[in-house]
Amino acid sequence: MFKRTFSKIALILVVVTVLVASVLLAACEQNAFKPGSLPDKATVEADGNGGNAVKYGEWLYYVNGYQSSAAAENTYAESYGRVGSIARIKISDMEKLFEVYEDTTLTSTSAKTKKIAEELKKTAEVVVPNFYYSGNTTTTDLNGIYIFNDRLYILTPNDALTAGGNKQTDQSVLTSYALNGSDMKKHYVFTSNAAQIMLNEIDGKLVATFVMASGSDTNVANLDVASGKLTAEVKKISNAKFDVAGKAVFFTDEDGSICKLAASATDKQVIVDNSVEEGEDKSTITYTITSVNDGTVYYTMSDSDNSDIGNKALYFASEANTEPTANVALSTETPTTYYGYKDTIIFTATEKILEKTLYGIYKTDKNTVILDPTALGSDKAITFNKLVGDTLYFTRDNVAYTLDLAAANAQPVPYARSLASASGWSVPKIIKADDTHNYVITLSSGSVSVVKFDAAEKTNSDSVILTLVADED
Numbered sequence: 001m002f003k004r005t006f007s008k009i010a011l012i013l014v015v016v017t018v019l020v021a022s023v024l025l026a027a028c029e030q031n032a033f034k035p036g037s038l039p040d041k042a043t044v045e046a047d048g049n050g051g052n053a054v055k056y057g058e059w060l061y062y063v064n065g066y067q068s069s070a071a072a073e074n075t076y077a078e079s080y081g082r083v084g085s086i087a088r089i090k091i092s093d094m095e096k097l098f099e100v101y102e103d104t105t106l107t108s109t110s111a112k113t114k115k116i117a118e119e120l121k122k123t124a125e126v127v128v129p130n131f132y133y134s135g136n137t138t139t140t141d142l143n144g145i146y147i148f149n150d151r152l153y154i155l156t157p158n159d160a161l162t163a164g165g166n167k168q169t170d171q172s173v174l175t176s177y178a179l180n181g182s183d184m185k186k187h188y189v190f191t192s193n194a195a196q197i198m199l200n201e202i203d204g205k206l207v208a209t210f211v212m213a214s215g216s217d218t219n220v221a222n223l224d225v226a227s228g229k230l231t232a233e234v235k236k237i238s239n240a241k242f243d244v245a246g247k248a249v250f251f252t253d254e255d256g257s258i259c260k261l262a263a264s265a266t267d268k269q270v271i272v273d274n275s276v277e278e279g280e281d282k283s284t285i286t287y288t289i290t291s292v293n294d295g296t297v298y299y300t301m302s303d304s305d306n307s308d309i310g311n312k313a314l315y316f317a318s319e320a321n322t323e324p325t326a327n328v329a330l331s332t333e334t335p336t337t338y339y340g341y342k343d344t345i346i347f348t349a350t351e352k353i354l355e356k357t358l359y360g361i362y363k364t365d366k367n368t369v370i371l372d373p374t375a376l377g378s379d380k381a382i383t384f385n386k387l388v389g390d391t392l393y394f395t396r397d398n399v400a401y402t403l404d405l406a407a408a409n410a411q412p413v414p415y416a417r418s419l420a421s422a423s424g425w426s427v428p429k430i431i432k433a434d435d436t437h438n439y440v441i442t443l444s445s446g447s448v449s450v451v452k453f454d455a456a457e458k459t460n461s462d463s464v465i466l467t468l469v470a471d472e473d
Contacts, residue, residue, distance in 0.1 A: 031077045033129050035182035041150060050199070051144035051429035052448070053441040056179070060431070061088045061145060061152060064468050066423055066443040067131045070157040070169040070193055074130055076184060081470030083446045084131025086145060086154060086181075089466065093123035097464040098452060116464050124468055127181040130156045134172065134425040135194035139242055141386065142198050143425040148206055151176045153199065153225075158189055169193070174208060174225065188228050196240075199225075200247045200263045207231075207263045209249055211240045220249050220261050232261060234268045239289045245389035246295040258287050258297055258317070271297060271317050272324050285324070290314065291340045294389050298329055298340030316340055330364070339387040341405060346370065346392060348382040359396070361403070371403060371412065395419070399458050414458050416440050437461075 042057030053062035067084030079085060097116050106112045132154045134143045146153040158171035172193040176185050188208070190197070195212035206225040211218060220240060221233040237259075240251040248262040250271070258272040274283050284304045288311065291298045296318040300311035314330040329344050338347035344364040350357050351366075351373040358373035359382045376382075380397035387393070390406035400419050401412035419428050420442050429441040433452060440451045440460070447467040454461045 033077050033079075033181065035178070035180040036125055036127065038178060038180045046147040048429055048431045049144075049146045049148075050142060051441075052426050052443050053429045053431060053439075054145055054147050055091070055431050056147050058090050058092065059088050060091055060094060060439075061086060061127065061147065061179075062441060062448060062466060063087075063132050063145060063426070063443060064126070064466075065446045065448050066426055067133055068424060068445060070133050070135070071167065072131065074157055074159055076129055079129040080126055081468050082126070082129060082131060084133060085126050085468075086128035086130075086132065086152065087124050087466070087468050088127050089120070089124040093119075094450070094464070094466070096123075097466075098462045101462045101464055113465070117469075120464075120466065120468070124466065126468060127179070128152065128154065128177050129181070130154070130175065130184075133157050133193065135192070136196050136425055137194075137422070139196045140422045140425055140427045141244065142196055142242060143427075144429070146199050147179070148199070148201055150179055152179055152181075153206075155190075155193075155197070157193060160189075174223075176225075187225050188223055196242065198242055198244065198247075198249075198263070202247070202264045209242075209247075209261065209263045211237075211242075211249060211251075220251055222261065222263060222265065232266045232268070234259070234261060241289050241292045241297075243292040243295065243297075245293060248292075248295070250289055250292045250297045252287060252289065256283060256285070256287060258289060258299060260297070269320050271320060272299070272322055287324075290334070291338075291387075293340060293387050296340065296342070298345075300334075301325075314340065314345065316343065337384055339384065339392070341387065346387065346405065348384065348394075361392070361394075363405075370405065370410075375411065414453075414455050416453050417458060417460050420444075441466075 039059055047055040053060055064085045064087045065083040097119055100115050101112055134155050136143055153176045155172045156175055157169040158173050159167050170193055172190045174187045192212050195210050197208050197210040200207050208223040208225055211220045217236045219235045220237050222231045224231050236254045237251040240249055242249050248260050250260050253259050255275040257270050257274040259268040259270050261268050274285055276283050286302050287299050289297055289299050296316050298314055298316045300314060302311050303309045312333055313328055314334050315325060316327045316329045329340055335347040338345045346363055348359055348361050349366060350359055357379050360373035361371035362368055363370050376396055378397055383395045385393040385395060390404055392403045392405055394401055398418050399414050400416040401414050403412045404410040415430055415438055423443060426443045431439045433439050436455050438453045440453050442449055449465050451460045452462045
């Protein structure tokens, strides 16, 4: 009797277990992410790699708002409207949203906003349900999404569980997807989500060059993304600066030597040696890297035994084992704001002209004018933003400009107005729309907007919201 009752109970438990598993499986299948169609292969390279948006062929891929919490829900499942997920829209469809903005028959802002949201829902789609996140607020220009060889690369928090059942969201996973969000691949787990990571394609291979804290130390390394293996690593470094144009990182090592790790390299290259013979006291010389650009490092030096040296000149080097003081970019103390450029510096200063203080851009000294103070015709200050290769980025009177330093008699080219400051990892992204307009894509908490900048008028002409939002229940 007991055996028969036990058998019935066991049978009931098996049936219940099967039913529960079936229900859970059905629920999972119903909530499984369903990738859209693959886009046609683009005939041009991705425009705008890195940042909150990338133009690829006829599509704009973008981050669906700024996600501030690494611990937010991040499953690879249907999640329309998830903040920080990756969405896409055809450029032609986005232009139609601007047409709605300009539609004079819609007489109120709320009517335009509602119509734009309706059209957006028809034309934009989520392609990656996982959200982008980085704790890197040091080198924000490196952050964002990338497209290489028809794959989309993002950083997303590590949701793998510890032995205690906790998600490791203080770590980041470099993850890639096909351009419709299918075929997810996890390439590498960075043990800190604040790692500074630069992606480059080197001889057909994707390389991630990164600087990351490890305990009390900081290390720099190259990662072969395809294999997920490190191809170079230097531990206990400091003063790291990324050279985007030169595809490298400059830093000082344990000896205080200035070194370089190129994305293509398997080991560091010592540029300015500060090591001493074994048994000798540590060097009294300290090198301080001030800027880097296109394969060249600019630095000052001090000597604890000789206060007369005291960072009073700026030196530069690009070749291995350069004599420390062989190349002088500036023999006097540097201006407050400058960038090292080739064998000299670029800086901004003022001129008094007709009782008016005007700002100009100069090379080496004020006798070599790059941008005449009268060129912009204003007494508004110039703020340097960055230097990448020969292109100087600066802002004056809320208008952002580029200036080609290699061109003779170059004039500043406006590219944006009233750029927002960095929001956590994200800075506004500029993508060319046509010969006279740029798209300026900006993330804020939970939302993303795009402004069309008119270069001829130096004004923002139109603005639309691209945020995909889940329907309210």
